[in-house]
Every structure is written in structure tokens, then in C-alpha cells.
Amino acid sequence: MHQFCFLTFLFVLHCTANSQIVANQNSYRLVFWNVENLFDIWDDSIHSDEDFTPEGSYHWTNHRYKVKLTRITQVLTALGGEAQPAFEMPVIVGMAEIENDKVLRDLCRGTPLRQFGYDFIHYESPDQRGIDNALLYRQDHYRPFYSQAINVSDTANGFRTRDILLVEGTLSNGDTLILLVNHFPSKRGGATADKRRMQIAQTLRRTMDSLTTAHPQAAIVVMGDFNAAPDEEEIRKGLMQGHTAPYGTFTNLMTSIEPGRGTHKYQDHWSCLDQIIVSSNLCNGNNRLIAGDGMVFEADFLLLNDDKFIGKKVFRTYLGMRYQGGYSDHLPVYVDIWTGQ
Numbered sequence: 001m002h003q004f005c006f007l008t009f010l011f012v013l014h015c016t017a018n019s020q021i022v023a024n025q026n027s028y029r030l031v032f033w034n035v036e037n038l039f040d041i042w043d044d045s046i047h048s049d050e051d052f053t054p055e056g057s058y059h060w061t062n063h064r065y066k067v068k069l070t071r072i073t074q075v076l077t078a079l080g081g082e083a084q085p086a087f088e089m090p091v092i093v094g095m096a097e098i099e100n101d102k103v104l105r106d107l108c109r110g111t112p113l114r115q116f117g118y119d120f121i122h123y124e125s126p127d128q129r130g131i132d133n134a135l136l137y138r139q140d141h142y143r144p145f146y147s148q149a150i151n152v153s154d155t156a157n158g159f160r161t162r163d164i165l166l167v168e169g170t171l172s173n174g175d176t177l178i179l180l181v182n183h184f185p186s187k188r189g190g191a192t193a194d195k196r197r198m199q200i201a202q203t204l205r206r207t208m209d210s211l212t213t214a215h216p217q218a219a220i221v222v223m224g225d226f227n228a229a230p231d232e233e234e235i236r237k238g239l240m241q242g243h244t245a246p247y248g249t250f251t252n253l254m255t256s257i258e259p260g261r262g263t264h265k266y267q268d269h270w271s272c273l274d275q276i277i278v279s280s281n282l283c284n285g286n287n288r289l290i291a292g293d294g295m296v297f298e299a300d301f302l303l304l305n306d307d308k309f310i311g312k313k314v315f316r317t318y319l320g321m322r323y324q325g326g327y328s329d330h331l332p333v334y335v336d337i338w339t340g341q
Contacts, residue, residue, distance in 0.1 A: 026173050026339050028141060029088075031079055031297075032223035032274055033332035034096040034183065035072055036317050037131070038103050041065050047130025049099065057321060064325075068317060069103075071327045073111040078299055079334060089116045090334070091171075093136040094223045096162070096183035098122060104134055121167055123149035126160040133165040133181040133224070142177065144169035150207060152200045159196060161185050164204060168215075173339050175219060175289055178211055180204065182224025184234070197228060201238030208250060212279060219289045219337070220279035222250070225330060229262075229271045230255045239277070249280040253294025253335055263296055263331040268309035272296070274333045288339045297332040 039052035041062055052060040080089035098104060104120040107113060121144060122134040137144065149163035165181040182204065184197050204222070211220055228234045230252050240252060254275040262270035275294070282291035304326075306313040315326030 028091040028171060028337050029079065029334055030092040030094075030179075030221060030223070030276070030337065031076070031090045031332055031334040032094040032096075032181070032225075032276060033075070034225040034274060034328060034330040035068075035098070036328035036330065037097050038068060038072070038095075038107075039065075039099045039130075040102050040106075044100070044130055048128055049130045052099075058318065059323070064323065067325060069107055069111050071317075072107060073113055075297070075299075075302070075327060075332060076113065078301075079297060079332065089138065090136075091138050091141040092177075092179065092221075093118075094165075094179065094181040095134045095136065096181070096225050097131045098134040099130055099132070100124070104136070108136065121147050121165065123147075123163060123165065125149060125163040126151070126153045126155055127162050128160050131162065131183075133162055133183055135165060135167050135179060135181055137167075137169070141172045142169050150203070152203055154196075161196075161200075164200075164207070166207070168218075171289075173288075175287075175339065176215060176217070177289075178215060178218050178220045180207065180220070180222045180224075182222070182226065184225065184227045186227050194234070197226075197234045198238045201226075201234045205239050205241070208279075217281075217287070218279070219282050219287060220250075221282075221335075222277040223275070223333070225274050227273055229273065230257075230275060235275070250277050251280050251283050251291075252277045253291065254296075254333065256293060257296060261296060261298075263333060264329065265306075265309075265313050268306075272333075274330055276333055276335050278335070282337065289337050290339070292336040292338075294333060294335050297334060302327055302331060 041053055041060055043050050043053050051057045054061050101122055104122055108118040117139045118136050119139050120134055120136050125132045144167050146168040148166050151163055153160045162183040167179045171177050184200055187193055254272045257272045262272040263274040264271055278291050281287040282289055302315055303312040304315045314329055316324055316329045317326055
């Protein structure tokens with residue numbers, strides 16, 4: 001009877017976290033962040049990264065690279081215990097715009113993050129600029145047992161983009177957590193770009209459906225920079241509608257973000273391009289794991305006054321070609337999931 005009432009209470013809450021409940025549960029914070037061009041300073045002959053070298057157009061020096069690593073460390077630390085005492089450092093961090101393994105090793109082992117035991121998963125993708133998706137995880141809380149890069153490029157027609165990163169693993173409480181990290185193509189290119197983004201969204205959705213069929217009890221979390229807001233067609237129809245049967249349902253945790261807020265600002269308009277989507281068993285009480293609301297991390301130090309448009313803007317690393325020394329052109333998003341002791 002008590003268990004039934006507890007699950008009913010969680011269902012009424014849907015995906016809203018309750019701080020008093022969370023404080024008494026095993027909790028895991030999952031983050032996604034497009035970190036804006038985390039390149040090392042060396043020219044890679046295979047990719048077009050020469051702009052991010054000391055001699056390149058961005059004058060990407062070792063000092064600037066070290067500042068970038070420090071900035072990322074600061075944000076992940078703030079997303080941990082300093083931001084919310086009920087939580088430790090993030091257990092999972094999905095990242096976009098990562099150049100290679102070297103920058104991830106420097107981040108995980110050459111900054112204060114090393115004390116938290118982070119490791120990473122990364123595959124080189126066909127993207128022409130050489131930017132990829134990656135996953136950081138705390139080894140004491142998450143054990144991956146399978147990963148792969150899902151190719152969504154059309155190299156025969158000259159279209160090369162970031163692979164989808166799939167990682168399957170086990171949380172420290174024994175539950176299976178499957179992650180899909182994404183970075184969809186930008187809107188540059190008009191109708192052609194829209195069509196490609198829709199095709200990738202449909203490929204991702206078929207993958208989500210297949211995973212749900214193969215692992216019906218698993219928690220599935222899809223995160224990424226989709227370069228489209230939750231109400232745009234690529235997300236609303238391409239991604240959030242199932243394409244194969246049987247399939248489970250999914251919940252986009254960022255649909256509740258009110259107008260005027262988001263993760264990316266273009267001129268005077270904020271959009272929630274970065275989203276976290278979860279299998280609905282995380283929201284309806286049918287899983288030992290329960291998800292809270294999707295949140296945008298809007299710490300003051302990540303923002304600047306917008307002198308041209310009203311309000312605030314993101315404190316970027318670069319504004320055009322001008323170095324600002326900030327964090328990223330996107331804000332991070334996160335969700336807390338928890339389970340009983």
C-alpha cells in the first residue's frame with residue numbers, strides 16, 4: 001500500500017524533482033553542454049582545424065587553451081556540490097564540439113576534475129571541422145559496457161557531420177542507463193539543411209525505438225544540441241514520434257522552459273536548442289529511477305549584459321573573430337535522476 005501511494009505521488013509530480021525526496025535518495029546528475037570549439041593548439045592534417053592554432057585566424061594559443069579547460073572545469077564544479085548541496089559532481093556529462101582524445105585527457109586528468117575519477121568515451125567522426133561528441137563519466141558511479149558511433153553522414157554527396165554517440169552502461173545502483181549524445185547540423189543551408197536535420201532526427205528516433213524494444217526496463221536518456229527548438233518540426237515530428245513498433249514513449253524535458261529563456265541566443269531571441277529527452281518510464285513511476293525536470297544552468301558568471309539587445313547574452317569564448325575569454329556560446333542543460341537507497 002505504501003509503495004503504491006509513493007509511486008502515485010511520483011506520477012502526479014510527473015518529472016518534477018522534489019528537493020526533500022532527492023536529499024534522501026541515491027541521486028545522479030546528468031549534464032549536456034556544447035562547449036564551443038574545444039580544440040588543442042596543433043594542426044590536424046585530416047581536418048580543417050588550422051584556424052585553431054597559434055598562427056591561425058583565431059590565434060588559439062596554449063594560454064587560451066588552458067583558460068578554456070579551466071572554464072569548463074569551473075562550470076562542471078558549479079554544476080556539482082557547489083550548485084546544489086544534495087548532489088555531488090555530475091555523474092554523466094555529454095559534450096559537443098570536442099576535437100579529440102587529447103583535449104578530453106587534458107580535461108579529465110590535467111585539471112582539478114581528476115580528483116573525481118572522470119573517464120571519457122569518444123570516437124572520431126567524419127565532421128569536416130573535426131568536432132565530435134563525447135561522454136565524460138565518473139567511474140565510481142557509471143560503468144559502460146558497450147559504445148558505438150552511429151554514422152549519420154552522407155559522404156558520397158559531400159555531407160559530413162558528427163556521429164551520434166551511443167553508450168550503454170550500469171549505474172552504481174545496478175540500473176541500466178543508455179545514453180545517446182547528439183549534435184545536429186546547423187541551419188545554414190536552408191531547406192537542404194532542414195531536410196538533413198530531419199533525416200538525422202528520424203534515424204535517432206529509430207535507434208531510440210530499437211533500444212526500447214531490446215531493453216524495455218532500461219533508462220534511456222537522449223541529450224544534445226539539436227539546432228532546433230522543441231516545437232520545431234525536426235524535434236516535434238522527426239524525433240518525438242515513433243517510427244517502429246513496438247516502441248516506448250519519450251518525454252522531452254525541455255518543453256517546460258518558458259519563452260524568453262533558453263540555451264542559445266541569436267540577436268534578441270533565446271532558443272532551447274540543447275535538450276534532454278528521456279524514456280517515459282523515468283517519468284511515470286514504472287522504473288526504479290525517477291527523472292526530475294530538465295533545467296538550463298544559468299549561473300551569473302556564464303552571462304553578460306547585452307548592450308545591443310535587451311537582457312543578457314551568453315559569455316562566449318569568441319564573438320566572431322574577437323577573443324572574449326568566456327565559456328561557450330551555449331548554456332548547459334541538466335537533469336537529476338534518483339532512486340531509493
